[in-house]
Amino acid sequence: ADILHEDPSDSLPSMHKPYARQYLQNVRENLEGYSKLVYDERHFADEDAAALCEALCSNNQIVSLRFRDGELSDKGMELFTTLLATNTSITELDLEGNQVTSVGCNSLLRCLRERNHTLIEVNLSRNKVEQDQLRLLQAACVLNKQPLPLKLGLVGMEDNVTSTLDLSAPTSLKPYTEVSLSLLCSALESNTSLRLLDLSTNNKGDMKTSQLAEALSGNRTLTELRLRSNAITCEGVSKLSASLVRNFSLTALDLENNSISDFGAQALIDMLKMNRTLSEINMKLNNIGVQKMENLVHALLLNAQPPALKSVLPNLQENDSSVRRLVLSEVDKSSTSFINDISCRVLYNALRRNSFVAVVDCSNNRIGDEGAAQLATLLTMNTTITTLLLNNNSITDEGAAYFLNALKVNHTIQRLELKQNRLTPEVEAQLNAAVALNKEPMTFKMLAPHLAENDPGYTLVDLSADRSNHCTVNTVRLLCRALAGNMCVQEVNLSGNSEVGAEGLAVVAELLQKNSCPGLKTLDLSEAGIDDHVALMLATMLQTNKSLRSLILRKNKIATAGEAFVRALSYNNHTLTQLDLSGNPVPMADLRDIDLLTRLNAQAEHVKKYVLELFANCPRLTSLALNDSQPSGLAQYKYSHRHDDSTVGLLCEALRQNTALTSLNLSANRVTDLGAEYIAEMLKTNRTLTFLNLDYNTITDAGVQLLTKALYRNNTLTAVSVDHNPCHPQSRMLLLEALEAKKDGSGLSYERILDEYADDVLLRDSELDRQILRDALAPPAVTVAEPSVVRSALLLGGCPLPRPPSQGGEEPDGSRSPSATPATPPPPLEQKFLGTLRQLGISY
Numbered sequence: 001a002d003i004l005h006e007d008p009s010d011s012l013p014s015m016h017k018p019y020a021r022q023y024l025q026n027v028r029e030n031l032e033g034y035s036k037l038v039y040d041e042r043h044f045a046d047e048d049a050a051a052l053c054e055a056l057c058s059n060n061q062i063v064s065l066r067f068r069d070g071e072l073s074d075k076g077m078e079l080f081t082t083l084l085a086t087n088t089s090i091t092e093l094d095l096e097g098n099q100v101t102s103v104g105c106n107s108l109l110r111c112l113r114e115r116n117h118t119l120i121e122v123n124l125s126r127n128k129v130e131q132d133q134l135r136l137l138q139a140a141c142v143l144n145k146q147p148l149p150l151k152l153g154l155v156g157m158e159d160n161v162t163s164t165l166d167l168s169a170p171t172s173l174k175p176y177t178e179v180s181l182s183l184l185c186s187a188l189e190s191n192t193s194l195r196l197l198d199l200s201t202n203n204k205g206d207m208k209t210s211q212l213a214e215a216l217s218g219n220r221t222l223t224e225l226r227l228r229s230n231a232i233t234c235e236g237v238s239k240l241s242a243s244l245v246r247n248f249s250l251t252a253l254d255l256e257n258n259s260i261s262d263f264g265a266q267a268l269i270d271m272l273k274m275n276r277t278l279s280e281i282n283m284k285l286n287n288i289g290v291q292k293m294e295n296l297v298h299a300l301l302l303n304a305q306p307p308a309l310k311s312v313l314p315n316l317q318e319n320d321s322s323v324r325r326l327v328l329s330e331v332d333k334s335s336t337s338f339i340n341d342i343s344c345r346v347l348y349n350a351l352r353r354n355s356f357v358a359v360v361d362c363s364n365n366r367i368g369d370e371g372a373a374q375l376a377t378l379l380t381m382n383t384t385i386t387t388l389l390l391n392n393n394s395i396t397d398e399g400a401a402y403f404l405n406a407l408k409v410n411h412t413i414q415r416l417e418l419k420q421n422r423l424t425p426e427v428e429a430q431l432n433a434a435v436a437l438n439k440e441p442m443t444f445k446m447l448a449p450h451l452a453e454n455d456p457g458y459t460l461v462d463l464s465a466d467r468s469n470h471c472t473v474n475t476v477r478l479l480c481r482a483l484a485g486n487m488c489v490q491e492v493n494l495s496g497n498s499e500v501g502a503e504g505l506a507v508v509a510e511l512l513q514k515n516s517c518p519g520l521k522t523l524d525l526s527e528a529g530i531d532d533h534v535a536l537m538l539a540t541m542l543q544t545n546k547s548l549r550s551l552i553l554r555k556n557k558i559a560t561a562g563e564a565f566v567r568a569l570s571y572n573n574h575t576l577t578q579l580d581l582s583g584n585p586v587p588m589a590d591l592r593d594i595d596l597l598t599r600l601n602a603q604a605e606h607v608k609k610y611v612l613e614l615f616a617n618c619p620r621l622t623s624l625a626l627n628d629s630q631p632s633g634l635a636q637y638k639y640s641h642r643h644d645d646s647t648v649g650l651l652c653e654a655l656r657q658n659t660a661l662t663s664l665n666l667s668a669n670r671v672t673d674l675g676a677e678y679i680a681e682m683l684k685t686n687r688t689l690t691f692l693n694l695d696y697n698t699i700t701d702a703g704v705q706l707l708t709k710a711l712y713r714n715n716t717l718t719a720v721s722v723d724h725n726p727c728h729p730q731s732r733m734l735l736l737e738a739l740e741a742k743k744d745g746s747g748l749s750y751e752r753i754l755d756e757y758a759d760d761v762l763l764r765d766s767e768l769d770r771q772i773l774r775d776a777l778a779p780p781a782v783t784v785a786e787p788s789v790v791r792s793a794l795l796l797g798g799c800p801l802p803r804p805p806s807q808g809g810e811e812p813d814g815s816r817s818p819s820a821t822p823a824t825p826p827p828p829l830e831q832k833f834l835g836t837l838r839q840l841g842i843s844y
Helices: 014-029 046-056 074-084 102-114 131-144 148-158 178-190 205-218 234-244 262-272 290-303 307-317 341-351 369-381 397-406 425-438 442-452 473-483 498-513 532-542 562-571 588-601 605-615 645-655 673-683 701-711 729-744 750-757 761-765 767-777 828-839
Strands: 036-038 064-066 092-094 121-123 164-166 196-198 224-226 252-254 280-282 325-327 359-361 387-389 415-417 460-462 491-493 522-524 550-552 578-580 623-625 663-665 691-693 719-721
Touching: 014 046, 046 074, 074 102, 102 131, 121 131, 131 148, 131 178, 148 164, 148 178, 178 205, 205 234, 234 262, 262 290, 280 290, 290 341, 307 325, 307 341, 341 369, 369 397, 397 425, 415 425, 425 442, 425 473, 442 460, 442 473, 473 498, 498 532, 532 562, 562 588, 578 588, 588 605, 588 645, 605 645, 645 673, 673 701, 701 729, 719 729
Parallel strands: 036 064, 064 092, 092 121, 164 196, 196 224, 224 252, 252 280, 325 359, 359 387, 387 415, 460 491, 491 522, 522 550, 550 578, 623 663, 663 691, 691 719
Antiparallel strands: none
């Protein structure tokens, strides 16, 4: 009674209701034991299919459906197709004798290929379906009988979208049958997408291996085949080798853990003599002897090489002197023979001891990072190769890193190209820079990394030509690029490098003009072919440079640019203390001015200003105090120790002809006897100075004696103080007596001196007094009047208003320290300059 119970919601035709109610109820309840549903000759239509498919959505017991001789059309077939896309239990579908056409059949075919993997039996006979489609349905069912990885792989291979197919089976499961292998071999013959096929651990044996070998002979795309643990013996390997003779795509063959002996290895060796693509064979865990394995490896290495390389290998190994260029660039796009990573290993073995090949071109090949590593190692051992071209390969930044490390020890490679590879712009730039260093002098190449890293241990860059350095414009560019931002380099020597030229020196001038190397203090450009044009650039550079202390331009071609240096040193540059122009046809007046101005730059900036004003005879500068001391209690001074004998010497040069200054205070400095000598010489010609304070210095008896002598020839100086100096009181007393003798208004004639001191017991008994008297009464030396000492002072436009010096002993620009200028004799340039003037009869 429950089975025949009427359901008012049931829309099935009344004639089918009793039967429909029975099977639908069972389907909905998903009862165990109900696995097959048979409903033949019941006029099963699309409406019935809709109700049934709805009930089957939640059923996983039904595995077989049979609805023969019904009225099912394509609409009902579409309902079954939608159900089968998600159902994983139904394995059998029998719709014989219905109204399904090719449209419904195609829909079911698509489902079987893409969605359903369990339906293995389909019967659509006596429908409106063509025989070809029925055969396709049967083929689809056969695919569904195969393991899922194989089915998906075969479908992908048929569509040419699968590149890797892993059919390796676990040790305890061998799911692939002869039908599976037949389907696979059939697909391999026509497939153009598969690159890797793994059939490991399938116990194929020699017979199945032979079937696979036949398929490989016609395949043109498979590059790697794995047949591990398949119980393959020498017979199977022999058949496989015979097929690989005609195969031109396979590059890797894995035969690990099989039963192959020396006979099978020899079959592979014979095959490699004709095969040109196989480059890797894994023969681990087989029964092959050591010697036969070595022969196989050797044959494999040679086999993988293109004909061009294979033909020249004997010459390379014999170090044939006729082979100087090795061109292996592959330009034929259709070629199947390329230089690869294995080829690079062969090249390494052939060229590491070769001493004749200078050019190696491996562009347009398939070299990767592993091959780049082999070639980079070659460059560390070979000293003959100067050009290596690897354009249009597959090298990445990792491969370029091998070359960067190799170039640290290789000094011969002049050209290394890796264009059209997979390098980032940053790595490509580093590689180009490293190669560029090999074209430069060895000294610079070794220095460059340390300069870029700002290594404090490298303060000198000596690229002078006398050290076998031949610098070019590019060398200078690289040097300036490395020096930009460097804080440690203090001296650069480019002397003798005339090939640098104006272009290279312009780069140097730009670097210094921008103060990009703030630690650089000395630059030697002697014998560099510098003319007036380049000298003007250097003079312009000096106007803004704040670091350079010494610029050496000996033995160049500078003539008229001396005045430009004078202007730069007068107005803008206050740091350059040495400008060596010896050996250049520079006018003597310019040399004198440059010598003076560089010596002034060694002083505090306000000293330079005062000295130039003294040379200009500024009428407003009548009193000058350079003591910079502050009284602290009775006779206590805070010494600045700023000004020494060199300062005094410059002041005295200016005061020889100055007619404005009347008071000079040099107390609390570092004036020694040498400074006293400068002052004594100045007093012979100066006729305006009336006050001189030299307290708290280091003048001894010898210096005071020189000042005392000078007073007997000077009629204007009325006050001189040398208190708190390390001299004997008697010396100071004699100095005071000379001053007192000037105050009687009668002058200091030689006869009067004799009259006043002839009867003086102290003078008579003092050797010091007698020496002073003899020197004072000596006839005056005749000197030639000297010309104007410095033209640059006149360029100041009369007497500029000076900027007052800062307080507290600090320099106006903050760049001078109390110990910045040591009390040293004049520099060698000054001695040479003074000697030249004396030869001309000029007292300077």
